[in-house]
Amino acid sequence: LSGMGVLIFTPMWLNGIWPRPAEPVSLIAWRVIVVFLGMALFVMFSVGMYLISGVVGAPFYDRLSERVEAVWIGRVPPERTWEEQLTDVMWSVAHSSLALLLWMVCSVVLVALGFVPMLGQIMEIAGGIAMMSFFLAREVLDGPASRRQLSFSAKLAFMKRHPGMTGGLGLATMICLGVPVLNLVCMPMAIVGATMMFCDLEGGTADRAPDASQ
DSSP: OHHHHHHHHHHHHHHHHSOOOSSHHHHHHHHHHHHHHHHHHHHHHHHHHHHHHHHHSHHHHHHHHHHHHHHHHOOOOOOOOHHHHHHHHHHHHHHHHHHHHHHHHHHHHHHHHTTSTTHHHHHHHHHHHHHHHHHHHHHHTHHHHHHTTOOHHHHHHHHHHSHHHHHHHHHHHHHHHTSTTGGGSHHHHHHHHHHHHHHHHHTTOOOOOSOTTO
16 A cells, blocks of 8 residues: 555656656656655654654563573573563663654654755765664664663764664664565564674663663
8 A cells, every 4th residue: 555655646746846848868867766655654654663662662672682692602591470571561662762753753854855946856865875774773673672771862973873783773773674575574684683683782781771761
């Protein structure tokens, strides 16, 4: 349904900003922009749905990440009461909700950029790819980071220290989300890979922040 919506409404939306030209060279450029803009909108919708599902599925993703970490580095989490487990899940959901809010704000900014003729569409596509890669990486890295009680700002700082690795992780996840059928198993695959990468980058040490409520 999202693909059909993008296919129908992207040419209409672009036509309202830049009317379809009759001159052949300009028409080719117009069609190229329609294709790339449509792809960007489709992936943005998919990523948005992924972030929403991340809020709902946080308990299941955290459990998967915990099992992967136990196998990968032999880090068996200590026994915790159900109250402690519930607190960890609530922090993960809260951080995912905050990320979703930031995603919505950034999406509004990108849509506004799209109203700038020609250059705006290029900026929207490039900015959309960067934004989607960033937010996806933050989301799939949330499990191991939350178990170390990192604050939201500390999670972002971890990504800043490893821009190449986290950016590549987010970009690969974004591409998989845009592939039919593969997107059905993309989330657990990304969480497994993100957990392994986090453990390797931090070297098994706790990268703690002073206050997990930030």
